[in-house]
Amino acid sequence: MPSVWAEETLRHEPEAEIWVGVRLLGTEVPERATILRDAVAAAGSRIVAATPHDDAALASVHAPDFLNHLASVYDAWVEAGFPTDPGQNRVVPYVFPTPAMLAGMDARVPTAIHARAGRYCYDTMTLVGPRTWLAARAAVDAALTAVDLVVAGEPAAYAICRPPGHHATRAGYGGSCYLNNAAVAAVALRRSGLERVAIIDVDAHHGNGTQSVFYDRADVFYGSAHVDPGAGWFPHYLGFAEETGFGDGEGATLNVPLAPGSGDELWLAAIERIAAAAASFRPSAVVLSLGVDAAADDPESPLQVTHDGYRRTGELVRELGVPVVAVHEGGYHLQTLGSLTVATLEGLTR
Numbered sequence: 001m002p003s004v005w006a007e008e009t010l011r012h013e014p015e016a017e018i019w020v021g022v023r024l025l026g027t028e029v030p031e032r033a034t035i036l037r038d039a040v041a042a043a044g045s046r047i048v049a050a051t052p053h054d055d056a057a058l059a060s061v062h063a064p065d066f067l068n069h070l071a072s073v074y075d076a077w078v079e080a081g082f083p084t085d086p087g088q089n090r091v092v093p094y095v096f097p098t099p100a101m102l103a104g105m106d107a108r109v110p111t112a113i114h115a116r117a118g119r120y121c122y123d124t125m126t127l128v129g130p131r132t133w134l135a136a137r138a139a140v141d142a143a144l145t146a147v148d149l150v151v152a153g154e155p156a157a158y159a160i161c162r163p164p165g166h167h168a169t170r171a172g173y174g175g176s177c178y179l180n181n182a183a184v185a186a187v188a189l190r191r192s193g194l195e196r197v198a199i200i201d202v203d204a205h206h207g208n209g210t211q212s213v214f215y216d217r218a219d220v221f222y223g224s225a226h227v228d229p230g231a232g233w234f235p236h237y238l239g240f241a242e243e244t245g246f247g248d249g250e251g252a253t254l255n256v257p258l259a260p261g262s263g264d265e266l267w268l269a270a271i272e273r274i275a276a277a278a279a280s281f282r283p284s285a286v287v288l289s290l291g292v293d294a295a296a297d298d299p300e301s302p303l304q305v306t307h308d309g310y311r312r313t314g315e316l317v318r319e320l321g322v323p324v325v326a327v328h329e330g331g332y333h334l335q336t337l338g339s340l341t342v343a344t345l346e347g348l349t350r
Protein backbone atom coordinates (compact mmCIF):
# COMPACT_ATOMS: atom_id res chain seq x y z
CA MET A 1 0.00 0.00 0.00
CA PRO A 2 1.45 3.41 -0.93
CA SER A 3 1.92 6.12 1.69
CA VAL A 4 2.07 9.74 0.60
CA TRP A 5 4.67 12.02 2.16
CA ALA A 6 5.17 15.78 1.93
CA GLU A 7 8.33 17.17 3.53
CA GLU A 8 6.70 20.58 4.07
CA THR A 9 4.31 19.10 6.65
CA LEU A 10 7.27 19.29 9.07
CA ARG A 11 7.42 23.08 8.79
CA HIS A 12 4.39 23.79 10.99
CA GLU A 13 5.70 24.38 14.50
CA PRO A 14 2.85 25.51 16.77
CA GLU A 15 5.25 25.39 19.77
CA ALA A 16 2.41 25.80 22.24
CA GLU A 17 -1.26 25.55 23.02
CA ILE A 18 -2.96 28.19 25.13
CA TRP A 19 -5.20 26.15 27.43
CA VAL A 20 -7.37 27.96 30.01
CA GLY A 21 -5.07 30.91 29.47
CA VAL A 22 -1.89 28.97 30.21
CA ARG A 23 0.79 28.48 27.58
CA LEU A 24 1.52 24.74 27.46
CA LEU A 25 3.82 22.75 25.18
CA GLY A 26 1.91 21.62 22.10
CA THR A 27 1.42 17.90 21.48
CA GLU A 28 0.87 18.19 17.71
CA VAL A 29 4.62 18.20 17.02
CA PRO A 30 6.49 17.79 13.69
CA GLU A 31 8.06 14.57 14.95
CA ARG A 32 4.65 12.90 14.60
CA ALA A 33 4.98 12.98 10.83
CA THR A 34 8.48 11.48 10.69
CA ILE A 35 7.44 8.76 13.14
CA LEU A 36 4.51 7.86 10.88
CA ARG A 37 6.65 7.89 7.73
CA ASP A 38 9.37 5.73 9.28
CA ALA A 39 6.86 3.25 10.76
CA VAL A 40 4.94 2.64 7.54
CA ALA A 41 8.17 2.45 5.51
CA ALA A 42 9.58 -0.14 7.95
CA ALA A 43 6.34 -2.12 7.55
CA GLY A 44 6.90 -2.27 3.80
CA SER A 45 4.77 0.60 2.52
CA ARG A 46 6.00 2.33 -0.63
CA ILE A 47 6.62 6.04 0.13
CA VAL A 48 5.27 8.31 -2.62
CA ALA A 49 6.04 12.03 -2.76
CA ALA A 50 3.00 14.31 -2.67
CA THR A 51 2.43 16.26 -5.86
CA PRO A 52 1.14 19.86 -5.99
CA HIS A 53 -2.59 20.25 -6.71
CA ASP A 54 -4.55 23.34 -7.56
CA ASP A 55 -7.11 24.86 -5.19
CA ALA A 56 -10.25 23.51 -6.88
CA ALA A 57 -11.19 20.83 -4.34
CA LEU A 58 -9.89 22.93 -1.44
CA ALA A 59 -11.98 25.93 -2.48
CA SER A 60 -15.12 23.83 -2.62
CA VAL A 61 -14.67 22.84 1.04
CA HIS A 62 -13.45 26.14 2.51
CA ALA A 63 -14.71 29.71 2.07
CA PRO A 64 -12.46 32.05 0.01
CA ASP A 65 -12.15 34.67 2.77
CA PHE A 66 -11.14 31.92 5.22
CA LEU A 67 -8.42 30.65 2.88
CA ASN A 68 -7.13 34.19 2.32
CA HIS A 69 -7.04 34.79 6.05
CA LEU A 70 -5.15 31.60 6.85
CA ALA A 71 -2.62 32.21 4.07
CA SER A 72 -1.87 35.77 5.17
CA VAL A 73 -2.56 36.05 8.91
CA TYR A 74 0.97 35.32 10.10
CA ASP A 75 2.53 38.05 7.94
CA ALA A 76 -0.13 40.50 9.11
CA TRP A 77 0.61 39.51 12.72
CA VAL A 78 4.32 40.24 12.25
CA GLU A 79 3.57 43.50 10.45
CA ALA A 80 1.40 44.58 13.40
CA GLY A 81 4.41 44.03 15.67
CA PHE A 82 3.01 41.37 17.99
CA PRO A 83 6.21 39.27 18.12
CA THR A 84 8.00 42.16 19.85
CA ASP A 85 5.10 43.93 21.59
CA PRO A 86 3.68 42.21 23.63
CA GLY A 87 6.03 39.38 22.65
CA GLN A 88 3.71 36.80 21.08
CA ASN A 89 5.37 35.01 18.15
CA ARG A 90 2.30 32.95 17.24
CA VAL A 91 -1.15 34.10 16.13
CA VAL A 92 -3.47 33.76 19.12
CA PRO A 93 -7.06 35.02 18.86
CA TYR A 94 -8.27 37.55 21.35
CA VAL A 95 -12.01 38.11 20.93
CA PHE A 96 -14.57 35.70 19.47
CA PRO A 97 -17.76 36.78 17.65
CA THR A 98 -19.99 34.25 19.40
CA PRO A 99 -23.78 34.30 18.88
CA ALA A 100 -24.04 35.62 22.42
CA MET A 101 -21.95 38.67 21.50
CA LEU A 102 -23.56 39.38 18.14
CA ALA A 103 -27.16 38.85 19.26
CA GLY A 104 -28.28 38.13 15.72
CA MET A 105 -26.17 40.79 13.95
CA ASP A 106 -23.73 39.78 11.22
CA ALA A 107 -20.08 39.43 12.19
CA ARG A 108 -18.02 42.18 10.56
CA VAL A 109 -14.44 41.64 9.49
CA PRO A 110 -12.50 43.51 12.19
CA THR A 111 -9.70 45.90 11.22
CA ALA A 112 -7.36 44.71 13.98
CA ILE A 113 -5.59 41.47 13.10
CA HIS A 114 -5.70 40.14 16.69
CA ALA A 115 -9.46 40.52 16.60
CA ARG A 116 -9.81 39.14 13.07
CA ALA A 117 -8.03 35.97 14.23
CA GLY A 118 -11.03 35.15 16.42
CA ARG A 119 -13.44 35.39 13.51
CA TYR A 120 -11.79 32.37 11.89
CA CYS A 121 -10.31 30.47 14.86
CA TYR A 122 -12.69 29.06 17.45
CA ASP A 123 -10.27 28.12 20.24
CA THR A 124 -7.01 29.30 21.80
CA MET A 125 -5.25 25.98 21.21
CA THR A 126 -4.54 26.29 17.52
CA LEU A 127 -1.71 28.74 16.93
CA VAL A 128 -0.42 29.93 13.58
CA GLY A 129 3.31 30.25 12.97
CA PRO A 130 5.46 31.36 10.03
CA ARG A 131 5.03 28.17 7.99
CA THR A 132 1.69 26.85 9.23
CA TRP A 133 0.01 27.62 5.91
CA LEU A 134 2.80 25.94 3.94
CA ALA A 135 2.44 22.74 6.00
CA ALA A 136 -1.36 22.71 6.01
CA ARG A 137 -1.44 23.20 2.25
CA ALA A 138 1.13 20.39 1.84
CA ALA A 139 -1.08 18.08 3.93
CA VAL A 140 -3.92 18.79 1.48
CA ASP A 141 -1.60 17.90 -1.40
CA ALA A 142 -0.74 14.63 0.36
CA ALA A 143 -4.44 13.77 0.72
CA LEU A 144 -5.13 14.67 -2.92
CA THR A 145 -2.16 12.57 -4.10
CA ALA A 146 -3.60 9.60 -2.17
CA VAL A 147 -6.92 10.23 -3.96
CA ASP A 148 -5.07 10.18 -7.31
CA LEU A 149 -3.51 6.80 -6.46
CA VAL A 150 -6.90 5.31 -5.59
CA VAL A 151 -8.56 6.78 -8.67
CA ALA A 152 -5.72 5.22 -10.71
CA GLY A 153 -6.58 1.80 -9.31
CA GLU A 154 -4.84 1.32 -5.96
CA PRO A 155 -7.25 -0.43 -3.56
CA ALA A 156 -5.99 1.79 -0.73
CA ALA A 157 -3.58 4.67 -0.14
CA TYR A 158 -2.49 6.42 3.03
CA ALA A 159 -1.71 10.14 3.32
CA ILE A 160 0.63 11.21 6.13
CA CYS A 161 -1.23 14.43 6.79
CA ARG A 162 0.02 16.90 9.35
CA PRO A 163 -1.38 19.16 10.68
CA PRO A 164 -4.56 17.10 11.00
CA GLY A 165 -7.82 18.37 9.56
CA HIS A 166 -11.11 16.99 10.85
CA HIS A 167 -11.87 19.87 13.24
CA ALA A 168 -11.55 22.49 10.47
CA THR A 169 -14.93 23.76 9.29
CA ARG A 170 -15.89 25.59 6.10
CA ALA A 171 -14.73 28.93 7.52
CA GLY A 172 -13.10 28.09 10.81
CA TYR A 173 -10.06 26.39 12.28
CA GLY A 174 -9.43 24.90 15.70
CA GLY A 175 -8.51 21.70 17.52
CA SER A 176 -4.98 21.76 16.02
CA CYS A 177 -6.58 21.60 12.53
CA TYR A 178 -6.42 24.27 9.80
CA LEU A 179 -7.53 22.76 6.47
CA ASN A 180 -9.84 19.74 6.32
CA ASN A 181 -7.76 17.12 4.49
CA ALA A 182 -10.42 14.39 4.70
CA ALA A 183 -13.20 16.65 3.43
CA VAL A 184 -11.04 17.80 0.50
CA ALA A 185 -10.25 14.14 -0.30
CA ALA A 186 -13.95 13.24 -0.26
CA VAL A 187 -14.78 16.13 -2.61
CA ALA A 188 -11.94 15.12 -4.94
CA LEU A 189 -13.26 11.54 -5.05
CA ARG A 190 -16.72 12.88 -5.92
CA ARG A 191 -15.18 15.05 -8.65
CA SER A 192 -13.43 12.00 -10.09
CA GLY A 193 -16.89 10.72 -10.94
CA LEU A 194 -17.82 8.65 -7.88
CA GLU A 195 -21.45 9.15 -6.91
CA ARG A 196 -21.27 8.57 -3.18
CA VAL A 197 -18.39 8.70 -0.71
CA ALA A 198 -18.42 7.61 2.94
CA ILE A 199 -16.12 9.20 5.50
CA ILE A 200 -15.41 7.00 8.52
CA ASP A 201 -13.72 8.89 11.34
CA VAL A 202 -11.90 6.75 13.90
CA ASP A 203 -10.06 9.56 15.68
CA ALA A 204 -10.83 9.71 19.42
CA HIS A 205 -12.58 13.05 18.96
CA HIS A 206 -15.62 13.98 16.96
CA GLY A 207 -14.71 15.48 13.57
CA ASN A 208 -16.99 18.47 13.90
CA GLY A 209 -15.39 20.17 10.91
CA THR A 210 -16.00 17.29 8.53
CA GLN A 211 -19.53 16.81 9.84
CA SER A 212 -20.35 20.48 9.30
CA VAL A 213 -18.98 20.55 5.73
CA PHE A 214 -21.28 17.71 4.64
CA TYR A 215 -24.16 18.08 7.10
CA ASP A 216 -26.75 19.03 4.47
CA ARG A 217 -25.41 16.81 1.67
CA ALA A 218 -26.83 13.47 0.54
CA ASP A 219 -23.73 12.42 -1.44
CA VAL A 220 -21.23 12.16 1.42
CA PHE A 221 -21.88 10.01 4.51
CA TYR A 222 -20.09 10.93 7.74
CA GLY A 223 -19.79 8.37 10.56
CA SER A 224 -17.71 8.85 13.69
CA ALA A 225 -16.94 6.93 16.88
CA HIS A 226 -15.48 9.18 19.56
CA VAL A 227 -15.35 10.02 23.22
CA ASP A 228 -18.69 11.46 24.35
CA PRO A 229 -18.55 15.26 24.19
CA GLY A 230 -21.30 15.24 26.80
CA ALA A 231 -18.82 13.67 29.22
CA GLY A 232 -16.67 16.79 28.98
CA TRP A 233 -14.49 16.18 25.94
CA PHE A 234 -13.49 18.23 22.91
CA PRO A 235 -15.22 19.50 20.78
CA HIS A 236 -17.82 19.78 23.60
CA TYR A 237 -20.55 21.45 21.50
CA LEU A 238 -20.88 18.86 18.72
CA GLY A 239 -20.68 15.11 18.18
CA PHE A 240 -23.90 13.99 19.85
CA ALA A 241 -25.98 11.02 18.69
CA GLU A 242 -28.97 13.18 17.79
CA GLU A 243 -26.95 14.99 15.09
CA THR A 244 -28.03 13.00 12.02
CA GLY A 245 -27.81 15.53 9.17
CA PHE A 246 -30.04 18.29 7.83
CA GLY A 247 -32.18 18.76 4.72
CA ASP A 248 -30.88 16.58 1.87
CA GLY A 249 -28.27 15.25 4.29
CA GLU A 250 -30.78 13.95 6.86
CA GLY A 251 -29.68 10.43 7.81
CA ALA A 252 -26.22 10.74 6.23
CA THR A 253 -24.48 11.56 9.54
CA LEU A 254 -24.00 8.98 12.30
CA ASN A 255 -22.32 9.81 15.60
CA VAL A 256 -21.56 7.09 18.13
CA PRO A 257 -20.30 8.76 21.31
CA LEU A 258 -18.52 6.47 23.78
CA ALA A 259 -18.12 6.81 27.53
CA PRO A 260 -14.62 7.62 28.82
CA GLY A 261 -12.80 4.37 29.59
CA SER A 262 -14.40 2.45 26.71
CA GLY A 263 -12.11 -0.27 25.32
CA ASP A 264 -12.05 -2.58 22.31
CA GLU A 265 -15.46 -4.19 22.88
CA LEU A 266 -17.50 -0.97 22.89
CA TRP A 267 -15.22 0.67 20.32
CA LEU A 268 -15.56 -2.16 17.81
CA ALA A 269 -19.32 -2.38 18.34
CA ALA A 270 -19.43 1.32 17.42
CA ILE A 271 -17.23 0.81 14.35
CA GLU A 272 -19.40 -2.16 13.26
CA ARG A 273 -22.48 0.04 13.52
CA ILE A 274 -20.84 2.79 11.49
CA ALA A 275 -19.56 0.31 8.88
CA ALA A 276 -23.07 -1.15 8.52
CA ALA A 277 -24.56 2.32 8.05
CA ALA A 278 -21.83 3.17 5.55
CA ALA A 279 -22.54 -0.08 3.65
CA SER A 280 -26.23 0.71 3.35
CA PHE A 281 -25.23 4.13 1.95
CA ARG A 282 -23.57 2.16 -0.93
CA PRO A 283 -20.43 4.30 -1.29
CA SER A 284 -18.02 3.93 -4.21
CA ALA A 285 -15.08 4.79 -1.95
CA VAL A 286 -14.27 5.45 1.70
CA VAL A 287 -12.18 8.19 3.25
CA LEU A 288 -10.83 6.93 6.57
CA SER A 289 -10.08 9.75 8.98
CA LEU A 290 -7.34 7.84 10.73
CA GLY A 291 -6.63 9.15 14.19
CA VAL A 292 -5.11 6.73 16.68
CA ASP A 293 -5.62 8.85 19.79
CA ALA A 294 -8.39 6.50 21.02
CA ALA A 295 -5.55 4.19 22.09
CA ALA A 296 -5.05 3.44 25.76
CA ASP A 297 -1.70 5.24 26.08
CA ASP A 298 -2.72 8.44 24.32
CA PRO A 299 -2.64 11.56 26.51
CA GLU A 300 -5.41 13.31 24.57
CA SER A 301 -8.34 10.96 25.19
CA PRO A 302 -9.68 8.59 27.87
CA LEU A 303 -10.56 5.76 25.45
CA GLN A 304 -8.71 2.44 25.83
CA VAL A 305 -8.45 0.93 22.37
CA THR A 306 -5.59 -1.56 21.79
CA HIS A 307 -3.44 -2.37 18.77
CA ASP A 308 -5.76 -5.34 18.07
CA GLY A 309 -8.72 -3.00 18.27
CA TYR A 310 -7.21 -0.68 15.69
CA ARG A 311 -6.26 -3.63 13.45
CA ARG A 312 -9.86 -4.88 13.58
CA THR A 313 -11.03 -1.32 12.84
CA GLY A 314 -9.01 -1.45 9.63
CA GLU A 315 -10.49 -4.85 8.76
CA LEU A 316 -14.05 -3.61 9.21
CA VAL A 317 -13.35 -0.77 6.79
CA ARG A 318 -11.69 -3.13 4.30
CA GLU A 319 -14.72 -5.45 4.46
CA LEU A 320 -16.82 -2.70 2.87
CA GLY A 321 -15.11 -3.82 -0.32
CA VAL A 322 -14.48 -0.39 -1.84
CA PRO A 323 -11.25 1.62 -2.31
CA VAL A 324 -10.02 3.51 0.75
CA VAL A 325 -8.15 6.79 1.09
CA ALA A 326 -6.75 6.88 4.64
CA VAL A 327 -5.94 10.40 5.85
CA HIS A 328 -4.04 10.82 9.09
CA GLU A 329 -5.69 12.80 11.92
CA GLY A 330 -4.68 12.60 15.62
CA GLY A 331 -2.47 10.37 17.75
CA TYR A 332 -0.05 11.93 20.22
CA HIS A 333 1.69 9.16 22.14
CA LEU A 334 4.94 9.17 20.21
CA GLN A 335 6.02 5.71 21.40
CA THR A 336 2.96 3.93 19.94
CA LEU A 337 1.75 6.34 17.24
CA GLY A 338 3.62 4.43 14.51
CA SER A 339 2.67 0.90 15.54
CA LEU A 340 -1.01 1.76 16.03
CA THR A 341 -1.13 3.28 12.57
CA VAL A 342 0.63 0.29 11.01
CA ALA A 343 -1.82 -2.07 12.78
CA THR A 344 -4.78 -0.16 11.31
CA LEU A 345 -3.29 -0.12 7.82
CA GLU A 346 -2.53 -3.85 8.06
CA GLY A 347 -6.18 -4.47 8.88
CA LEU A 348 -7.13 -2.31 5.94
CA THR A 349 -5.05 -4.23 3.42
CA ARG A 350 -4.88 -7.89 4.52
Ligand SMILES: [Zn+2]
Nearest residue numbers: 203204205330
Ligand atom coordinates in the same frame (compact mmCIF):
# COMPACT_ATOMS: atom_id res chain seq x y z
ZN1 LIG B 1 -8.26 13.49 18.13
